[in-house]
Amino acid sequence: MKIDEICDDFEDLGDPTDQMQYLIELGQGLGGLDARYKTEDNRVQGCQSNVWLIASPDEQNPAAMKFEADSDAIIVKGIVAVLLAAYSGRTPEEILAYPIDEVFERLKLTRFLSPLRSNGLHSMVKRIQALAQHSLAA
Amino acid sequence: MSALNVEEIRRDFPILSAVGETGRPVIYLDNAASTQRPRQVIEAMDRVYETCYANVHRSGHGFSAQTTALYEASREAARKLIGAKSSSEIIFTSGTTAGINLVARSWGDANLKAGDEILLSVMEHHSNIVPWQQLAARRGAVIRWIPVTDEFELDLAATPELLSERTKIMAVTAVSNVLGTINPVRLLVEMAHKVGARILIDAAQCIPHEETNVQDWGADFVAFSGHKMLGPSGIGILYGREELLEAMPPFLGGGSMIRSVTLEGFTPAHLPAKFEAGTPPIAAAIGLAPAIEYLQQVGLSQVFAHEQMLALRAHELLKEIEGVRIFGPSPERKAGTVSFTMEGVHSQDIAVLLDRISGIAVREGHHCAMPLHTRFGISSSCRASVYLYNTLEEVEQLATAVKKARLMLL
Numbered sequence: 001m002k003i004d005e006i007c008d009d010f011e012d013l014g015d016p017t018d019q020m021q022y023l024i025e026l027g028q029g030l031g032g033l034d035a036r037y038k039t040e041d042n043r044v045q046g047c048q049s050n051v052w053l054i055a056s057p058d059e060q061n062p063a064a065m066k067f068e069a070d071s072d073a074i075i076v077k078g079i080v081a082v083l084l085a086a087y088s089g090r091t092p093e094e095i096l097a098y099p100i101d102e103v104f105e106r107l108k109l110t111r112f113l114s115p116l117r118s119n120g121l122h123s124m125v126k127r128i129q130a131l132a133q134h135s136l137a138a
Numbered sequence: 139m140s141a142l143n144v145e146e147i148r149r150d151f152p153i154l155s156a157v158g159e160t161g162r163p164v165i166y167l168d169n170a171a172s173t174q175r176p177r178q179v180i181e182a183m184d185r186v187y188e189t190c191y192a193n194v195h196r197s198g199h200g201f202s203a204q205t206t207a208l209y210e211a212s213r214e215a216a217r218k219l220i221g222a223k224s225s226s227e228i229i230f231t232s233g234t235t236a237g238i239n240l241v242a243r244s245w246g247d248a249n250l251k252a253g254d255e256i257l258l259s260v261m262e263h264h265s266n267i268v269p270w271q272q273l274a275a276r277r278g279a280v281i282r283w284i285p286v287t288d289e290f291e292l293d294l295a296a297t298p299e300l301l302s303e304r305t306k307i308m309a310v311t312a313v314s315n316v317l318g319t320i321n322p323v324r325l326l327v328e329m330a331h332k333v334g335a336r337i338l339i340d341a342a343q344c345i346p347h348e349e350t351n352v353q354d355w356g357a358d359f360v361a362f363s364g365h366k367m368l369g370p371s372g373i374g375i376l377y378g379r380e381e382l383l384e385a386m387p388p389f390l391g392g393g394s395m396i397r398s399v400t401l402e403g404f405t406p407a408h409l410p411a412k413f414e415a416g417t418p419p420i421a422a423a424i425g426l427a428p429a430i431e432y433l434q435q436v437g438l439s440q441v442f443a444h445e446q447m448l449a450l451r452a453h454e455l456l457k458e459i460e461g462v463r464i465f466g467p468s469p470e471r472k473a474g475t476v477s478f479t480m481e482g483v484h485s486q487d488i489a490v491l492l493d494r495i496s497g498i499a500v501r502e503g504h505h506c507a508m509p510l511h512t513r514f515g516i517s518s519s520c521r522a523s524v525y526l527y528n529t530l531e532e533v534e535q536l537a538t539a540v541k542k543a544r545l546m547l548l
Contacts, residue, residue: 016160017495021546024487048503049486049518073484074547075491 001026003086007106020075027077030084033070046123049073051080053124055131063091065135067128079109079121087128095132100125142436142444148527150176150432160497165532168499170315170343170475170523172365175425176432179368183425193417195394209420212427213410216375219430220360221351226409227383229376230418234342235265237361237376238309240413241338242269244389245359245382249336250306252278257300257308257335259284259292260513263315264506266340270309284310286513290317290467297329305335312344316505316521317466318449318475320344327356336382342366346433346525347473348442352377369429370422376413383409390415433526441526445474448524448533452476455537459544465519474524477505480540483547485518491546492520496539498532 006026013019033042037054044051051071058064067088071077086103087095103109109121148154153174158164166174186208192201194209213228222228231237250256256270260283274281282300285293292310301308308330312323323339330337338359344350345360346367352360359378365371378386388395388406392415397405406412433441450469453476456462461481466472479485489502501521504511511517522536 017546020491020494024546049484073486075487076484 001081001085003082003103006082006085007103010107023075023078023082025078026081027071027074027079030070030077030081031068032077033068037068038070044120044123044127047071047076047120049076051076051120051124053080053127053131055128055135058089061089064089065092065095065132067131069124076120080124082107082109083124083128092132092136096129096136141440142526144444144527144529147436148529150178151527152177152180154527158497160495162497165496165498165535167522167524167528167532167536168501169525169528170366170505170521171501172371173346173368173525174527175368175370175429178428178432179370179425182428183370183421186421186424191420194420195411205420205424208424208427209418212423212425212430215427215430219350219434220345220375220377221353222377223353224380227377227380229378229383229410229413230423231361231374231376231413232372232419233363233365233374234340234361235269235374237359237374238266238338238340239269240376240389241359241361241378242273244386244413245336246270246273246307247276248385248387250277250279253304254279254306255302255304256281257284257297257305257310257330258282259310259321260286261292261314261317261319261507261510262309262311263340263342264508265342266309266311266338267509279306280304286317286510290314290319290465292319292321292326294322294325297326301329301333301335303333305330305333307336307338309338309340311340311342312350313341313347313473313475314466314507314510315343315475316477316507316510316519318472318477319467320471320473323355323357331356343473343475347438347445349438358382364422364426364429367429368432370419370425372419373422373426380409383413388412388415392416436526442473444526445524446470446472448528448530449474449476451530451533452522452524452536455534456540459537459541461544461548462540465514465516475521476523477519477521479516479519480544480547483544485520487547488520488540488543491543492536492539495542496535498536498539500536 038052042052042054053069056066058066067084069080151174155163190201190204192205194206213225217225217228284297287293313320327337336358339357341360341362345362361376364373395407395412395415397407453469463479465477485502492498503518
C-alpha cells in the first residue's frame with residue numbers, strides 16, 4: 001500500500017475507533033519477520049514493546065532499500081506498516097530526505113498515541129535513517 | 139457501600155472535570171504512578187509564591203520566617219501522619235527513590251562490608267532494588283531474595299532461613315505497586331530485628347492509602363512520596379529512627395547541612411538539616427501539609443475501604459472477560475491496584491485503546507518491577523490503580539472498555 005493511500009484512508013475515517021481499527025488491520029496485514037531475525041541487534045531501542053527491523057536491497061530496484069519489520073504489539077505493528085509504506089522502495093538519499101513529520105502530522109500519530117510514547121516512533125525513524133546512512137557509506 | 143462522599147471529593151479536584159482528548163473528562167486510573175491534587179494543595183503552593191516566598195532556614199527577614207514556618211509545619215504534619223516520635227526523624231527528600239538511595243549510601247556505606255547480606259524481595263520496585271545493587275557492588279555485599287508465591291504473596295515460610303547474622307539490612311515494600319499485595323510489615327520487622335538486621339520499608343504505595351504508624355511497625359527506615367498522596371511531585375519523606383540517623387554520615391554535602399565550615403573541614407548540622415543539603419523544593423514541601431490534611435479529614439481508613447470496594451468490583455468484572463488474568467491476591471487481601479494481562483494480546487495495545495477510544499488512563503509495561511514480571515513469566519501488564527476520587531462507575535467503564543478492546547484486537 002502506498003503511504004498517500006494510507007494517509008487518505010486515515011483522514012477519511014476521522015473517528016478514533018475506526019482509525020484504531022484501521023491501524024490494527026494494517027498491523028495484522030504486515031507479514032512480520034522470521035524468528036531468526038528477531039535478534040537484539042535488530043531490535044529498536046526506545047520502544048515500549050519489541051520492534052525488530054531489517055533492511056535489504058529492493059529486488060525490483062537495486063538502488064532502493066526494502067524494509068521488513070515486526071512487533072509483538074499489534075498497534076505498533078500497524079504504525080510500523082505505515083513507516084514501511086513510507087520508506088520501502090526508496091533510495092538511501094530519498095530516505096534521508098523524506099519528510100516523515102508530514103506523515104505523522106497527517107496521521108496525528110504523535111498526538112494520539114500517547115501510551116506509545118512518541119520517542120518510540122522516533123527511534124524507529126532513526127533506525128531506518130541509520131540503515132540508509134549505512135547503505136550509503138557501504 | 140462506601141462511606142466516602144466521592145461526588146463532593148471530586149469537586150475539589152479541578153483536573154477530574156477537565157476535558158481530555160476524547161472530548162470527555164479522563165477516567166484517571168493511574169494513581170499508583172502518581173495521583174492528582176485537590177485545589178487546597180494547588181492553592182497552598184500558589185499562595186506561597188504570591189505572598190511570602192523566600193528561602194528557608196537562611197535569612198532573617200519576614201518572608202523567610204513565614205516560609206520557614208510553613209515548611210516546618212509540613213514536616214510536623216508528616217510526623218503526625220506516620221506517628222514518628224520526633225520531627226528530627228522526618229527528612230525531606232525528593233521522593234521514595236531519593237530516600238532509599240540516601241539510606242543505601244549513608245547507612246549502607248558506613249555499615250556494610252564484604253560478605254554482608256542485604257535481603258530484598260522479588261516484588262520490589264526498581265527503586266528498592268537498584269540502590270542496594272549499587273551498594274552491594276561498592277561494598278562486596280551479597281543480595282538475597284524473598285521469593286513471591288503463586289498466590290502473589292511474600293514467601294514468609296522461606297524468609298527466616300534467608301536471614302542470618304550476616305544480614306545487615308532487609309528492604310521490602312509495604313504494598314506491592316503491581317500486585318497490590320499488602321505485606322505483613324510488623325512480622326517482617328520482627329524477623330529482621332531477631333537477627334540484628336535493620337529494616338527499611340518502601341511505603342510509597344501504603345502511607346497514601348491506609349493508617350500507618352511507624353512506631354507500631356518498629357521499622358528503622360520508612361520512605362514515601364508526596365506525589366502519590368495528593369501532594370506535589372518532587373517532595374518525599376524519609377523517616378529514620380533518631381539514633382540511627384544521628385550515627386549516619388551526611389549523604390549530600392552543601393548549604394544548610396553544616397554547623398560550621400573551615401578550610402580544614404566541616405561539622406554537620408543537627409537532624410534533620412544534616413540530610414537536607416541545598417535549597418529544597420520549598421513550595422512542594424509546603425504543599426504536602428494540605429495534602430496530608432485532606433487525607434486525614436476524609437479519613438484514611440475510609441479511603442482504604444473505598445479502594446477495596448473498587449478493587450473488588452474491578453476483579454469481579456475483569457475476571458468475567460475471556461482471557462483476562464489478574465496478577466494479585468484476592469481483593470479483600472490487597473490494595474486498590476489491579477494488574478492484568480489478556481491472553482494473545484500485548485498490554486500496550488489494550489492501554490492504547492483504553493486511552494484513545496475510552497479516555498481511560500492506565501499504566502502499561504513492567505511498572506518498574508521487571509524481576510516480578512519475570513517471576514510470573516510475562517514482560518508487561520496493564521495496571522489500573524484507584525484512589526479516593528474514583529467511582530464504581532469508572533471501574534465499570536474500565537471493564538466495558540477492556541471488553542471493547544478485546545473485540546477489536548482479537
